[in-house]
Amino acid sequence: MPRIEPLKEIDISPSAHIVFDQHTAAYNSRITNMKATLGHSLLAFEVYMMWYPLYNEVKKILGERLAYLYAYSISYASNCPLCSTYFRKIIIDAGETPENRPPASRSRCGRRRALHAGARRVPRTLQARCGRLPVLPDRQSRT
Numbered sequence: 001m002p003r004i005e006p007l008k009e010i011d012i013s014p015s016a017h018i019v020f021d022q023h024t025a026a027y028n029s030r031i032t033n034m035k036a037t038l039g040h041s042l043l044a045f046e047v048y049m050m051w052y053p054l055y056n057e058v059k060k061i062l063g064e065r066l067a068y069l070y071a072y073s074i075s076y077a078s079n080c081p082l083c084s085t086y087f088r089k090i091i092i093d094a095g096e097t098p099e100n101r102p103p104a105s106r107s108r109c110g111r112r113r114a115l116h117a118g119a120r121r122v123p124r125t126l127q128a129r130c131g132r133l134p135v136l137p138d139r140q141s142r143t
Helices: 013-029 033-038 042-048 051-062 064-076 081-092 103-116 123-129
Strands: none
Touching: 033 081, 042 051, 051 064, 064 081
16 A cells, blocks of 8 residues: 555646646656656656656667666666666567676676766776766865
């Protein structure tokens, strides 16, 4: 039993209907229970749904395959069963088995998993190898 119930169709405000309709049309998605629950606060819904344009930007940088592997790695490292299951399905639908990805792909995603743990906990050598990411100064050298 959820603490906060998803909005029922009868309780959705006209402004929420507009936002929901725009979202489903723009991203060819549906309003899930999670999204309907977020609909209690349209600001919360809109902020959370910024995931979609962010993911589209990641795809432009990495390409579709690496984008979903990256998102899967972050979801898995975050211990988010819902998110990792979602991206695991995308991997499987693309004809791959998540457990049998090529070693280079696992290595890349492993680095991203380490980066997700926090920039201050990632070895500087790994951080430098990851390319576009800046090498942060040590805490001791900050003034």
